[in-house]
Amino acid sequence: MYHSQRSPNRRPGRGTQYPPGRPLEMPDPAQTGRTALVAAAGAMREGDGRAARQLLAFARDFFAQTRAEMALNRERLKLDAEIDMARRRARAAEYAAAGLGLEGIELNLQIEEDAVAMRAARDAGKPVPEPRWNESWELAGEPMPEGWEEPGCDGCRAGY
Structure with missing residues (x-):
């Protein structure tokens, strides 16, 4: 590259803009897993079995993380319901004690x-x-x- 040419990721007076177009929020694990599956399918079409296996393992990790998060959310909901019932029973006991x-x-x-x-x-x-x-x-x-x-x-x- 000649000195007069400018890299597309650089602007005058600023450092390197890396990575360009980076999202503000990371996608959820399920979306990342789906993207890895699509990439694995593309690698299989191209005949790159090694890359496809690695991408499938990568997708499996993200799907496992999603399942774990869903199980954790279910447990949170159960605990919240139990806490609400315990609070209701405690308030009922207070009122009963008051006659x-x-x-x-x-x-x-x-x-x-x-x-x-x-x-x-x-x-x-x-x-x-x-x-x-x-x-x-x-x-x-x-x-x-x-x-x-x-x-x-x-x-x-x-x-x-």
Whole structure:
């Protein structure tokens, strides 16, 4: 290359732009595994069995990583459900210790669950869901909409 010619990866006044067009985020392992499979198929078409075997082993590693991540996510979901049930049982025990009956315990738990769902929706910028009980509005820190309380319903929206 002559001095007057410029490399396509260089710009005046800057260092080497390497690698050109690099993605901002790395692709997920499953996508990388699929890409390796396509490359292995191309290598097999070209008759390069050694490269095809290496690419297949590479793809197998990425697919194994994807399966492990999926199993980990399933376990997280199970643990989250168990934690939620344990919290609900603990709150029910608190209410029972305070002398509430079964219906009062269930009512208070529903009010709290609705308030948590309303806060989560508000924090995520989503529309606030309608609660089953009017008390959930106050607990969530949301203003109750006009005309929300129906006459004769005693604060009930869920038919309780």
